[in-house]
Every structure is written in structure tokens, then in C-alpha cells.
Amino acid sequence: MYRSVSIQSADFDVTEQCSLLRSQSSQIGALAMFVGTVRDLNQQQTVNTLELEHYPGMTEKTLLNIIEQAEQRWSLLATSVIHRIGRLQVSDQIVFVGVASMHRGDAFAACEFIMDFLKTRAPFWKKEHGEQGGQWLDARESDYDAIKRW
Amino acid sequence: MKVLFFASLREKLNCAELEVLCPEHGLTVDELRHRLALERGENWRAALFQDNIICAVNLDVVQLDHPLREGDEVAFYPPVTGG
Numbered sequence: 001m002y003r004s005v006s007i008q009s010a011d012f013d014v015t016e017q018c019s020l021l022r023s024q025s026s027q028i029g030a031l032a033m034f035v036g037t038v039r040d041l042n043q044q045q046t047v048n049t050l051e052l053e054h055y056p057g058m059t060e061k062t063l064l065n066i067i068e069q070a071e072q073r074w075s076l077l078a079t080s081v082i083h084r085i086g087r088l089q090v091s092d093q094i095v096f097v098g099v100a101s102m103h104r105g106d107a108f109a110a111c112e113f114i115m116d117f118l119k120t121r122a123p124f125w126k127k128e129h130g131e132q133g134g135q136w137l138d139a140r141e142s143d144y145d146a147i148k149r150w
Numbered sequence: 151m152k153v154l155f156f157a158s159l160r161e162k163l164n165c166a167e168l169e170v171l172c173p174e175h176g177l178t179v180d181e182l183r184h185r186l187a188l189e190r191g192e193n194w195r196a197a198l199f200q201d202n203i204i205c206a207v208n209l210d211v212v213q214l215d216h217p218l219r220e221g222d223e224v225a226f227y228p229p230v231t232g233g
Contacts, residue, residue, distance in 0.1 A: 036233050053157055058209040095233050124232025125157035136158040139229035
């Protein structure tokens with residue numbers, strides 16, 4: 001079972017990540033992926049840059065744990081999660097989740113599951129920097145509602 | 151024990167990391183919070199006792215009654231906002 005978790009400031013290439021996942025097994029028939037990007041408006045302020053902080057050690061552990069939970073629920077062949085940290089600009093890529101399986105049902109479901117739990121468990125924090133200074137983002141109620149369906 | 155603070159909590163406390171001696175009889179996460187508030191004043195009390203503060207010990211989320219031991223790494227942080 002291929003599992004990859006990377007916390008990095010560098011940007012990632014989606015095509016490269018998908019190729020990497022596909023190369024893990026000839027049984028792969030489906031690849032589902034998600035990319036999260038920086039939006040330009042949140043909490044009534046024009047966002048210029050987004051700062052991402054994390055808890056080194058716990059982020060990796062938490063993400064691996066979430067992947068393991070996904071593997072127990074669905075038949076997965078390869079999974080990759082990349083989350084960036086540091087200063088990002090509007091429209092920059094923040095997070096990549098890629099899941100490969102034999103069939104699409106497992107890949108789609110596991111990809112969404114991983115994102116839902118990443119949003120509510122992984123110790124990252126976003127701080128928006130705009131004209132009015134810096135402001136930490138609040139967690140969203142809807143993210144906690146999303147995990148209930150699993 | 152190493153005690154870490156992250157994000158807005160770190161800013162409110164103006165402290166990223168502390169070293170705390172664990173008493174021989176041990177103490178719970180909640181008792182640690184009380185001790186820090188007692189030692190460091192109202193600003194710490196207000197920040198640490200917000201009802202959405204999360205605690206992790208040795209990289210796993212725990213409840214307030216979790217018993218701490220010397221050598222543990224404790225972290226307090228606000229609700230996460232990654233992804």
C-alpha cells in the first residue's frame with residue numbers, strides 16, 4: 001500500500017503527483033484527486049496573502065492516521081497528501097489529496113473522506129494578511145457537519 | 151515537560167514554548183491549565199480556558215482529564231483551519 005504525506009512550502013505539480021500514484025500499481029483503474037487553493041475573500045477582508053502554520057510531527061502523524069482509516073474503509077492502492085505551509089498568494093495551491101484504487105467508488109469516497117478529516121483534525125492554522133492587517137481564520141461549523149456523514 | 155502553544159493562542163499568550171516540571175504525583179491537562187493560569191495571570195486564564203481550546207499530548211488529541219508524565223510533549227491550540 002503506497003502512502004505519502006508531505007508538508008512542504010514548495011508548490012506541487014498535480015500531473016507529476018498523479019503519475020507517481022498511477023505508477024504504484026498496475027491494478028489501478030481509478031484516480032480521484034482534490035486540490036485546495038487560496039481564495040481572495042474571507043471574513044469580510046480582501047486577502048492579499050495567506051500564512052499557514054502547523055504543528056510539525058503532529059501534522060504528519062494525523063494525516064497518516066486519516067489515510068489508514070480510509071484504507072480500512074475502502075480498497076485503496078495508493079494515496080498521497082501534500083499540504084503546503086508558509087506564505088501563499090491568492091490562487092496558489094494549498095493542498096493535494098490523490099487516491100488511487102481499482103474502481104472509482106472507492107477513490108471518490110476516500111478522497112472526500114480524507115479532505116473532510118484533514119479539515120477538522122490536522123493541526124494547521126491559516127492567517128489572512130490584508131489591508132487591515134492579519135487575522136486568524138475561524139473554523140467552520142460546516143466542516144464539522146461534513147465529518148458526521150462518515 | 152515541553153508545553154507548546156500555536157496560532158492565535160500563541161499570539162495571545164506571547165509564548166510559543168514553555169518547559170514545565172511535572173510534579174511527582176503527576177497532574178492532568180486541566181490541572182496544568184489551572185497551574186499556568188495561577189502562575190501567569192488573567193491573560194493566560196482567559197486564553198487557556200476558552201471552551202474551544204484543544205490539547206494534544208505526544209502528538210495525539212486528549213481530553214482535559216488526561217494524566218501527564220515527565221517527558222510528555224503537551225500542546226494547546228485553537229480549532230484547526232487547514233486544507
